[in-house]
Every structure is written in structure tokens, then in C-alpha cells.
Amino acid sequence: MIQMHQVSFSYDELSVLEKVSFRVERGEFVFLVGPSGSGKTTLLRLLYADLIPVGGDLSVIGQKLATLDKVSLPYFRQKIGLVFQDCKFLADKTIQENLALPQRLVGMAPRVTKENVNKLLHQIGLSHHRHALPTEISGNEQRRLAIARAVINNPVLLLADAPTEGLDLRLSLEVMALLDALNFQGMTIFVATSDRKLAEKCNKRIIELRDGGIH
Amino acid sequence: MNYRLKNVISHIARAGTSSLIGIVGIGFITTLLTTLLLNHSFILRQSEFKMDAPTLVAFLKDTVDEAMGRTLVSRLEKNGQILAVNYASKAEKLASRETEFQDLGVLIKEAFSETRGVNPFPASLNVYVDEELITRKTLEHIVLEIKAHDEIEDILLTGQGQLKDRLRDSERTTLVGIGVTVITIWFIIGSIIRKTAIARTDEVHLMKLLGMFRRYLLAPFIVHGLFLGGLGALCGLGCFYGMLYTFRSQLGGVHFLTIYQIISVIVAEMLIGLLVGFFTHRKFA
Numbered sequence: 252m253i254q255m256h257q258v259s260f261s262y263d264e265l266s267v268l269e270k271v272s273f274r275v276e277r278g279e280f281v282f283l284v285g286p287s288g289s290g291k292t293t294l295l296r297l298l299y300a301d302l303i304p305v306g307g308d309l310s311v312i313g314q315k316l317a318t319l320d321k322v323s324l325p326y327f328r329q330k331i332g333l334v335f336q337d338c339k340f341l342a343d344k345t346i347q348e349n350l351a352l353p354q355r356l357v358g359m360a361p362r363v364t365k366e367n368v369n370k371l372l373h374q375i376g377l378s379h380h381r382h383a384l385p386t387e388i389s390g391n392e393q394r395r396l397a398i399a400r401a402v403i404n405n406p407v408l409l410l411a412d413a414p415t416e417g418l419d420l421r422l423s424l425e426v427m428a429l430l431d432a433l434n435f436q437g438m439t440i441f442v443a444t445s446d447r448k449l450a451e452k453c454n455k456r457i458i459e460l461r462d463g464g465i466h
Numbered sequence: 467m468n469y470r471l472k473n474v475i476s477h478i479a480r481a482g483t484s485s486l487i488g489i490v491g492i493g494f495i496t497t498l499l500t501t502l503l504l505n506h507s508f509i510l511r512q513s514e515f516k517m518d519a520p521t522l523v524a525f526l527k528d529t530v531d532e533a534m535g536r537t538l539v540s541r542l543e544k545n546g547q548i549l550a551v552n553y554a555s556k557a558e559k560l561a562s563r564e565t566e567f568q569d570l571g572v573l574i575k576e577a578f579s580e581t582r583g584v585n586p587f588p589a590s591l592n593v594y595v596d597e598e599l600i601t602r603k604t605l606e607h608i609v610l611e612i613k614a615h616d617e618i619e620d621i622l623l624t625g626q627g628q629l630k631d632r633l634r635d636s637e638r639t640t641l642v643g644i645g646v647t648v649i650t651i652w653f654i655i656g657s658i659i660r661k662t663a664i665a666r667t668d669e670v671h672l673m674k675l676l677g678m679f680r681r682y683l684l685a686p687f688i689v690h691g692l693f694l695g696g697l698g699a700l701c702g703l704g705c706f707y708g709m710l711y712t713f714r715s716q717l718g719g720v721h722f723l724t725i726y727q728i729i730s731v732i733v734a735e736m737l738i739g740l741l742v743g744f745f746t747h748r749k750f751a
């Protein structure tokens with residue numbers, strides 16, 4: 252599912268990742284742990300082709316990212332679910348509009364979109380907030396909404412950047428249970444977090460990123 | 467409401483008051499352009515009305531007979547700037563005036579019978595000058611040259627020469643006006659659409675990360691351009707019509723633009739908006 256071989260990345264002169272190599276198989280649930288500033292977000296951005304590595308080979312869902320062009324990039328990203336560290340919602344759109352966005356972007360029929368949105372809102376317990384703005388719900392609800400938006404198009408791979416940031420242990424475990432359920436359905440999950448204890452509690456494979464390399 | 471429509475409306479609304487200011491700006495430019503167009507149309511109509519008229523008429527002295535007149539014609543035609551010279555004899559002029567003015571022609575004939583004989587109309591030469599060469603200066607030069615011949619009594623400029631000259635001037639001014647209008651409207655619409663695009667940078671980036679196709683944003687950009695161009699054109703035409711209506715007594719028989727000109731102005735400005743929207747989309751989406 253993910254093959255990273257000797258991948259390096261630097262912001263101008265500042266080297267962030269140096270010859271990073273690892274593999275994630277289909278259906279795996281993997282944690283990428285490391286302290287703040289260790290390059291977790293950068294590594295995730297490389298995985299969804301928001302950044303281009305300066306060296307090495309990177310392949311995600313069987314797609315070599317070096318050969319990805321402007322035309323095939325949207326198709327590639329539609330196969331991936333993304334949960335951002337800051338959630339990234341459209342501030343002037345309601346919760347149901349934000350949730351429907353990925354379906355609208357792929358041109359899903361409005362009737363199907365409406366059904367999927369209702370189903371997911373019910374599953375994450377936000378049906379009663381459907382007309383609220385993202386800023387009007389709690390942090391935990393925002394995380395759940397971000398996960399729901401990431402999975403609404405049934406991606407084969409879910410990349411989550413600090414999905415439990417700012418949540419207490421109980422709410423963090425709730426979010427992890429949600430991700431575990433998705434993994435159980437066959438979705439490959441790759442979670443970047445600085446909370447090593449939480450990763451250990453979940454009893455999943457852990458990749459540690461430190462000083463720009465994998466340990 | 468349809469999501470795409472909502473997306474377009476929300477995109478346009480992002481520009482806020484800039485759109486309003488832009489429409490006023492485009493309206494102002496359109497008013498100036500329509501003034502030039504109207505002026506050009508007016509001169510063109512006058513010119514077409516006098517299309518068959520000679521550039522000037524040279525009246526011959528009564529002592530000049532037809533043979534001398536025709537010799538003069540062949541001498542004048544050697545001038546490269548003169549396209550053609552038609553000789554009209556006294557008899558022909560009398561016949562044509564009688565046909566043209568009927569009873570009045572007879573009255574004129576009787577009034578001048580004592581001083582100028584039974585036919586008071588002089589023989590004349592209708593001189594046609596090459597339209598491409600007509601300028602005030604060339605016309606002056608030709609008049610002086612014709613007047614230098616002893617056979618000529620007087621010269622009458624029909625106004626066709628000056629009209630052609632004015633027509634060429636107004637053509638040039640209108641073309642420059644159209645160019646300036648296109649550039650200005652392009653700049654105004656481009657600035658507003660760019661501003662909207664910049665305001666949506668984060669949103670567009672998020673949508674790209676979620677797998678947005680570039681064509682998804684095309685409609686809002688193009689509709690925004692069409693909206694600004696079309697509404698600006700209507701605003702300008704409306705103002706111009708208002709001014710024309712207000713000053714109608716001072717302007718006399720000046721008519722508003724033809725329906726084809728109105729449609730051309732609106733379509734052209736909407737087309738500019740469409741192109742600006744398209745190119746801005748290519749840059750930002």
C-alpha cells in the first residue's frame with residue numbers, strides 16, 4: 252500500500268527527512284510516532300503528493316508519485332482519505348455541506364450524497380448539528396467530522412495527522428475505536444501522532460520518526 | 467438550492483464591494499466607448515447619405531463651350547489624386563434642375579433670364595477624389611490646382627471630402643477607444659476575479675487535497691467574469707441612454723445605438739469576462 256525507499260525531503264536548506272524507508276501492507280493499521288517537529292506532517296504530505304521528495308522512491312496505492320501528473324493527481328487523491336491536523340473545514344459551510352464536499356468533488360449524484368451524509372452523520376452522532384457551522388461544534392465532534400469526511404468516498408487508504416490532538420484520553424480512545432472499526436472493514440490506516448502512549452495502548456504496529464529518520 | 471449554483475453565488479459574493487466598484491468602472495468605460503461608437507455611426511450615416519455626391523463641383527464660365535470643357539476634363543484627369551471628372555453641360559444642368567425642383571426650377575430660370583439668358587445654370591465639372599487620399603490638405607491642394615485654370619468660375623465643396631476625412635478620424639479614434647476599453651475591462655475583471663481567487667486560496671487548496679478536478683472551479687470563475695462584463699455593459703449602456711435622453715433637445719436628431727451595436731457591446735464585454743475567468747481559473751485552480 253505504501254512503499255517508501257530512501258526518501259529525503261528538505262525545506263530549502265533545512266533537511267527534514269533523510270533516506271526514510273518503510274513499507275505498509277494493505278489492511279494494516281500503522282502508527283507513525285515522533286515528537287513535535289520530527290517531520291510527521293511532512294511525511295504525510297509526501298504521501299498524498301502535496302510535497303515532492305528531493306530524493307528516493309515513493310509509491311502509494313501502487314502509484315509511483317514521481318510519475319504523477321496534474322491530470323491523474325485528483326484521481327489519486329480521491330482514493331485516499333485525509334484527516335488533517337487542523338481538520339480544515341470550509342468555515343462558511345454547514346457540517347452537512349462540509350461532509351458532502353468530497354462526494355460533490357467526485358460528481359456523486361445529489362440523492363446518493365444526501366443518503367451517505369445522513370448515514371455518516373448518524374454514525375458519528377452529529378445528526379442534530381447538521382445545520383451548524385464547524386466552529387459551532389466541540390473539538391471531539393470536529394475530529395469525528397474530519398474522519399467522516401475522509402471516509403465518505405470509501406478510500407482504500409486513510410492518512411490521519413494527529414487525529415486526537417487536543418482530546419483527553421477517553422475521547423482519544425473513542426476516535427481510535429472509530430479508526431479501528433474502519434480498519435476492520437479492510438481500510439488501511441496510517442496515523443501520525445506524537446502521543447506514543449496512545450499508540451502503544453492500541454496495540455498496533457508503530458514506526459518511530461526521530462531526527463529525520465526511521466528508528 | 468442547487469449546490470453548483472450556490473457555489474457560483476458564494477464565489478461571486480466573495481468579491482464583495484469590489485464587484486460593485488468594478489461594475490461601475492466597466493459602466494463608465496462602456497459609456498465612453500458608446501459615445502465614440504455613436505459619433506462614428508453618425509458620421510458614417512452622413513457619409514453614406516452623400517455617398518454618390520462628388521467631392522467638389524467646379525463651375526465653368528459661360529464663355530466655355532462643351533469642347534473646351536471636355537478638354538479641361540481630360541487635363542484634370544491626368545492628376546493622380548483625382549479619380550474621375552464628369553462634365554455636365556448647361557443643357558444637362560437645366561434639365562436636371564427642372565426635374566429636381568420642378569416649379570422652382572422654372573422660377574429660377576425666369577428670375578435669371580435677363581442676366582444669364584434662358585439657361586441660368588452654368589456648365590460644371592463633378593470632381594471625384596480618391597477616398598483614400600482625401601485629407602483637408604490634399605483637398606485644398608486640388609482646389610487650388612483646379613482654380614488655377616482660366617475656364618473655372620467657382621468651386622463648391624460638397625462636404626463629402628470633409629466627411630470622409632472626419633470618418634477616417636473617427637474610425638481611428640473608435641478603434642483606439644475599443645482597444646483601451648478591452649484592456650481596461652480586462653484589467654478590472656481580472657483584478658476582481660484574482661481577488662476572489664486569492665480569498666479562496668485555502669478553500670481551493672483543501673478541495674485540491676480532497677481530489678477536486680480543475681473543471682470543478684471553472685463554472686464559478688467563468689460565471690463571475692460573464693456577470694461582471696454583462697452587468698458592467700448594461701450599466702454603461704443604461705447611463706448613456708439616460709444622458710442621451712436628458713440632452714435630447716440639445717442633440718437634435720441623434721439616435722441611440724442600433725440593436726446590433728448594443729448586442730455587440732454586451733456580448734463583447736461578456737466575452738472579455740469569460741476569457742478573463744478562464745485564464746484566471748487556469749492560473750489558480
